[in-house]
Amino acid sequence: xxxxxxxxxxxxxxxxxxxxxxxxxxxxxxNLCEPCSERLGDLESAMGAIADLxxxxxxxxxxEDVLAKVAAxxxxxxxxxxxxxxxxxxxxxxxxxxxxxxxxxGIQLFMEVGPDPDVALxxxxxxxxxxxxxxxxxxxxxxxxxxQQAEFRVDQEKARETLRALGESHKQLEGRIAENANALxxxxxxxxxxxxxxxxxxxxxxxxxxRSNDAEIDxxxxxxxxxxxxxxxxxxxxxVAKSEATTEQEADAELAEGEGLTRPPxxxxxxxxxxxxxxxxxxxxxxxxxxxxxxxxxxxxxxAEASDRALWELDKLFAKATAHLGPESEENSLIKRWFGTxxxxxxxxxxxxxxxxVEVYRKFWIxxxxxxxxxxxxxxxxxxxxxxDA
Amino acid sequence: MARALRKSSPEGASPDTSNGPSDGDCLVGIAMGxxxxxxxxxxxxxxxxxxxxxxxxxxxxxxxxxxQEVFLRIHRRASTFRPEGNARSWILAxxxxxxxxYLRSRRQRILYLxxxxxxxxxxxxxxxxxxxxxxLEREELRQRVHEVLQDLPEFHRxxxxxxxxxxxxxxxxxxxxxxxxxxxxxRLHRARKQFEELFNRKRMGGTA
Numbered sequence: 001x002x003x004x005x006x007x008x009x010x011x012x013x014x015x016x017x018x019x020x021x022x023x024x025x026x027x028x029x030x031n032l033c034e035p036c037s038e039r040l041g042d043l044e045s046a047m048g049a050i051a052d053l054x055x056x057x058x059x060x061x062x063x064e065d066v067l068a069k070v071a072a073x074x075x076x077x078x079x080x081x082x083x084x085x086x087x088x089x090x091x092x093x094x095x096x097x098x099x100x101x102x103x104x105x106g107i108q109l110f111m112e113v114g115p116d117p118d119v120a121l122x123x124x125x126x127x128x129x130x131x132x133x134x135x136x137x138x139x140x141x142x143x144x145x146x147x148q149q150a151e152f153r154v155d156q157e158k159a160r161e162t163l164r165a166l167g168e169s170h171k172q173l174e175g176r177i178a179e180n181a182n183a184l185x186x187x188x189x190x191x192x193x194x195x196x197x198x199x200x201x202x203x204x205x206x207x208x209x210x211r212s213n214d215a216e217i218d219x220x221x222x223x224x225x226x227x228x229x230x231x232x233x234x235x236x237x238x239x240v241a242k243s244e245a246t247t248e249q250e251a252d253a254e255l256a257e258g259e260g261l262t263r264p265p266x267x268x269x270x271x272x273x274x275x276x277x278x279x280x281x282x283x284x285x286x287x288x289x290x291x292x293x294x295x296x297x298x299x300x301x302x303x304a305e306a307s308d309r310a311l312w313e314l315d316k317l318f319a320k321a322t323a324h325l326g327p328e329s330e331e332n333s334l335i336k337r338w339f340g341t342x343x344x345x346x347x348x349x350x351x352x353x354x355x356x357x358v359e360v361y362r363k364f365w366i367x368x369x370x371x372x373x374x375x376x377x378x379x380x381x382x383x384x385x386x387x388x389d390a
Numbered sequence: 391m392a393r394a395l396r397k398s399s400p401e402g403a404s405p406d407t408s409n410g411p412s413d414g415d416c417l418v419g420i421a422m423g424x425x426x427x428x429x430x431x432x433x434x435x436x437x438x439x440x441x442x443x444x445x446x447x448x449x450x451x452x453x454x455x456x457x458q459e460v461f462l463r464i465h466r467r468a469s470t471f472r473p474e475g476n477a478r479s480w481i482l483a484x485x486x487x488x489x490x491x492y493l494r495s496r497r498q499r500i501l502y503l504x505x506x507x508x509x510x511x512x513x514x515x516x517x518x519x520x521x522x523x524x525x526l527e528r529e530e531l532r533q534r535v536h537e538v539l540q541d542l543p544e545f546h547r548x549x550x551x552x553x554x555x556x557x558x559x560x561x562x563x564x565x566x567x568x569x570x571x572x573x574x575x576x577r578l579h580r581a582r583k584q585f586e587e588l589f590n591r592k593r594m595g596g597t598a
Contacts, residue, residue, distance in 0.1 A: 011582035017575070042593065043586045049528075049535040050554040055441045062440070062454060063432055066461045070428065073462060 001029045006036050010043055072159070095141050099134040289369045292317070299358065311354065314361050321368065334360060413477035420468035431481075432461055438556075439485045445551045446489035448540045456492055460485045479565035482556065486548060486566055493544045538589045546581035553578055 006029050012018050013026055030037045295317075299310040322331035338353045410430055411419065419427030439460050444453035463484050471480050539547050552558045552566065560571045560578075567574065 007586070008579075008583065010586055011579040012575075014582075015575075015578075039586065039590055042589065043582070045531065046535050046538075046585070046589050047554050047582075049531045050539070050550060051557065052528075053445065053532055053536065053555060055437065056444070056450065058436050058440045058454065058457065062436055062457065063429075066432055066436070066458050067429070069458055069462050070465045073465065 001025045003029075003033060003036055006030065006033070007039070010040055013040075014044060014047065095134070095138050099131075099138065102130055102134060292365050292369065296358075296362065311358070315357070318357075318361055318364060321364070331360075331364070413481065414471070414473055414475070417464075417468045417471040417477050417480065418473055420465060421471065428461075428465055431464070435481055436461070439481070442482065442485050442551065442556060443489045445539070445555050446486070446544075446548060447492055448536075452492070456488050457485075460488045463488065476562060476565055479558075479562045482552070482558070482562075483566040486552070490544060490548065534589070534592055538585060538592055541588055542581070542585060545577075546584055549574075549578050549581040550585055 006026060009018060009022065009026050013023065018026060030040055295310045295314055299307045299314070318331070319335060322329060322335070325331055327333075338357055411427065413431065413434070416427040416431040416434075420431065436457065440453050440457035443456045443460070444450050447453055447456065464481060467484070471477065539550065542550070549563070552563055558566075560574045563574045563578075564571050
């Protein structure tokens with residue numbers, strides 16, 4: 001058994017918990033090993049010293065303090081837990097016991113001494129003095145008891161007043177807290193209402209702005225369309241006047257200048273159909289399916305004057321589109337048949353020729369636009385629409 | 391070479407209950423609002439509780455304050471005592487808990503303050519009449535033991551104070567710490583081993 005192992009067993013050994021073998025080994029080691037023996041002895045005496053550490057009596061005020069705290073902790077028990085009866089009664093009882101003991105001792109002394117009058121007188125006087133001293137001590141005890149009782153009552157009253165004051169301040173605080181809470185609640189409700197009102201106002205303003213903007217945009221659109229239409233009409237008017245009053249040479253010259261310079265009649269109305277999303281499409285390509293389709297639409301649905309102008313434009317476009325086919329072509333022979341030698345001449349039979357012309361134009365443009373490479377898919381339908389609408 | 395550490399049975403250190411209700415009856419009475427029972431228990435245990443806490447915290451004035459807290463807790467929590475339980479263990483457990491709560495709240499070394507000036511002492515030492523050098527030697531030993539106890543970790547100090555100062559049995563300590571007797575033994579042996587090492591170191595340092 002090593003010293004370290006033995007040191008581990010000090011406590012079990014001192015507690016008497018080692019079995020016989022371990023105890024024998026332990027004691028054999030300790031008997032031979034002086035340091036271990038010394039340390040074991042020290043530990044044993046230290047353990048004894050712990051047991052002998054001084055114990056102090058608590059002061060008398062301890063119990064009074066505890067009882068006062070308990071009474072304060074349980075207000076209903078204050079009366080029965082007041083400390084003074086026990087302490088004071090104990091002191092008073094001790095005094096009475098002491099007095100009785102001394103009296104008995106005096107009487108016994110008197111009896112033992114016998115009836116010697118001098119001795120008896122001396123003893124009696126001594127006993128009387130002792131009794132007076134005891135009475136004085138008892139009176140002191142009684143007065144101190146009364147003082148303590150009075151002090152206790154004063155303290156009790158003070159404590160009650162403090163409690164009452166605390167209760168009142170507590171109520172006041174609660175009231176103030178409730179008032180503050182109400183005020184907070186009110187102000188938060190008012191703020192919420194104000195915020196909601198402002199949000200509503202802003203929303204209304206936004207809606208009104210949006211509406212006025214939309215209305216403004218609509219009116220601008222209308223103004224633009226009207227302006228363009230008026231412009232188209234204005235551009236067309238001289239042309240119409242010219243067409244009515246011009247000579248054949250002037251009409252030829254005009255045709256020779258190209259189609260871009262003079263607007264077709266009724267184009268101002270046709271422009272409205274080109275309005276897409278937010279921009280205006282001004283179609284300058286006069287062989288564009290939409291343009292041709294518009295001309296047919298104008299011809300079919302507009303008034304007589306616009307229809308005449310559309311037909312006039314269709315005549316010109318047809319002549320221009322078929323010019324490259326040569327004078328022997330079917331189209332040019334048709335033109336000759338309709339108008340004689342010159343395209344802008346008065347038709348031979350206006351009513352018959354007009355219906356035939358328009359039918360020929362429809363078929364021509366349907367075929368022509370179908371072969372247009374850039375209008376493979378849409379032109380056919382649009383041209384067809386133009387035809388069917390008519 | 392038979393040695394016996396226990397100088398008296400644990401019961402020998404218990405308050406006198408021969409002339410009144412038992413501690414358990416007192417606790418039951420307190421729970422039912424009987425203030426006489428509380429006064430009885432207070433008179434029985436006030437010295438013991440305050441001295442126990444004094445050994446745990448090393449400060450007599452603080453022990454007085456904490457002792458009041460102990461009895462206040464006893465008054466409040468008497469209803470949690472089970473009549474079939476050990477009343478003394480229950481009361482001392484309250485005292486130990488109050489002392490440990492205080493030490494945990496103030497994790498600082500408690501200065502040694504054993505004897506307050508002017509305070510009456512009640513020497514319960516079992517030694518007979520001693521010559522002055524013996525008294526001096528005994529006081530030195532007490533002083534050193536007390537210092538070593540205060541240097542120990544709080545849990546080890548509690549174990550040694552309950553066992554050696556209070557003279558509690560393993561069973562009672564197990565009730566206080568809510569653990570088995572075997573656990574109490576092993577903890578006590580560890581505490582005592584550490585105490586012995588510190589004590590030996592201090593002795594060597596003192597003699598060097």
